[in-house]
Amino acid sequence: MQCEPLIAWCRERGIAYRRDEPLRRHTYTAIGGPADVALFPETGQIPALVQMLRSLSIPYLVLGKGSNLLVSDRGVRGAVLFTHRLRGSELNVREGRVRVSAGVPLQQALRIAADAGLAGMEGLAGVPGTVGGAVAGNAGSFGVEMKDVVASVTIVSADGAAREIPASAMGFHYRASLVPDHGIITDVRLSLHPDSPRTIHSRILEYRAQKRLSQPVASRSAGCAFKNPEGMSAGRLIDEAGCKGMRAGAIEVSPLHANFLINLGGGSANDYRMLMAQVSAKVYQRCGVVLQPEIRMVGEWSS
Numbered sequence: 363m364q365c366e367p368l369i370a371w372c373r374e375r376g377i378a379y380r381r382d383e384p385l386r387r388h389t390y391t392a393i394g395g396p397a398d399v400a401l402f403p404e405t406g407q408i409p410a411l412v413q414m415l416r417s418l419s420i421p422y423l424v425l426g427k428g429s430n431l432l433v434s435d436r437g438v439r440g441a442v443l444f445t446h447r448l449r450g451s452e453l454n455v456r457e458g459r460v461r462v463s464a465g466v467p468l469q470q471a472l473r474i475a476a477d478a479g480l481a482g483m484e485g486l487a488g489v490p491g492t493v494g495g496a497v498a499g500n501a502g503s504f505g506v507e508m509k510d511v512v513a514s515v516t517i518v519s520a521d522g523a524a525r526e527i528p529a530s531a532m533g534f535h536y537r538a539s540l541v542p543d544h545g546i547i548t549d550v551r552l553s554l555h556p557d558s559p560r561t562i563h564s565r566i567l568e569y570r571a572q573k574r575l576s577q578p579v580a581s582r583s584a585g586c587a588f589k590n591p592e593g594m595s596a597g598r599l600i601d602e603a604g605c606k607g608m609r610a611g612a613i614e615v616s617p618l619h620a621n622f623l624i625n626l627g628g629g630s631a632n633d634y635r636m637l638m639a640q641v642s643a644k645v646y647q648r649c650g651v652v653l654q655p656e657i658r659m660v661g662e663w664s665s
């Protein structure tokens with residue numbers, strides 16, 4: 363893709379970029395081919411950058427910490443816009459409000475809130491990724507979802523305009539929200555309630571410990587590969603279908619938690635996708651349930 367005019371424009375404005383950036387460096391699976399151009403803007407640079415991408419007809423993908431994505435082996439044509447540099451937070455303890463930038467790691471946001479004696483997010487302890495990624499996918503754990511704590515979200519849309527959207531208009535549902543196509547979440551306002559920092563921190567530690575026991579948190583995965591079907595656990599269905607330990611190339615169904623597919627080292631996106639298809643087929647054969655992917659597949663695929 364012709365990215366030279368974009369590169370020249372970014373250079374003039376001091377927007378950090380890299381050409382042909384291997385995305386496996388930026389994903390939890392350690393899988394993913396190159397992005398034609400990787401962009402690392404700060405919040406104030408995003409509106410003009412989005413307008414420029416649009417005027418040059420360069421497609422773009424937003425990437426947080428890459429903990430819920432499967433990037434194809436061929437990589438991403440066009441631009442990948444990283445949110446690493448969207449950093450910062452503000453507390454209003456009296457009103458139970460925290461404003462946090464989308465690139466802040468979710469676990470850092472939990473710590474900031476806990477230190478200030480603001481509770482409500484502890485169930486999300488141990489969920490990797492950024493605050494923006496958590497909002498986009500309505501991340502949830504131990505009975506808490508982002509929708510329970512988000513008051514409003516600032517989104518820069520494809521026309522470069524920044525708008526504050528109330529949570530009620532975010533269309534939050536199970537592991538999804540209605541962030542418009544090419545919308546970039548830049549800031550999130552959380553609504554929390556008071557509790558003692560000590561109690562909040564101890565709940566966080568407790569949830570984290572539970573996660574470590576039941577999930578392969580230190581392995582290279584993208585979290586749960588499949589959504590839980592209504593009233594059922596995808597992990598249990600996969601386990602009952604006898605899939606634990608199944609492999610495609612260097613990708614394995616975790617023996618600890620069957621809904622996690624792990625890259626044992628040097629695995630490919632094609633193998634990851636193939637193993638997902640094999641697991642789905644086995645679950646369907648055994649119990650007639652069609653599993654839906656939870657991880658997002660992005661980039662250029664051969665078929």
Ligand SMILES: Cc1cc2nc3c(=O)[nH]c(=O)nc-3n(C[C@H](O)[C@H](O)[C@H](O)COP(=O)(O)OP(=O)(O)OC[C@H]3O[C@@H](n4cnc5c(N)ncnc54)[C@H](O)[C@@H]3O)c2cc1C
Nearest residue numbers: 426427428429430491492494495496498501502503547585
């Ligand atoms: C070990 C492990 C455990 C996990 N446990 C859980 C769990 O318990 N519960 C759970 O819900 N998830 C879990 N996940 C999945 C993942 O951590 C979450 O979905 C996380 O919120 C994704 O954040 P991210 O920054 O990594 O997003 P990415 O993976 O970078 O992106 C995910 C999607 O969000 C979009 N996006 C990211 N940032 C923005 C932004 N600023 N604006 C607009 N769109 C954006 C991307 O375009 C992409 O479509 C787990 C993952 C791992 C590896």
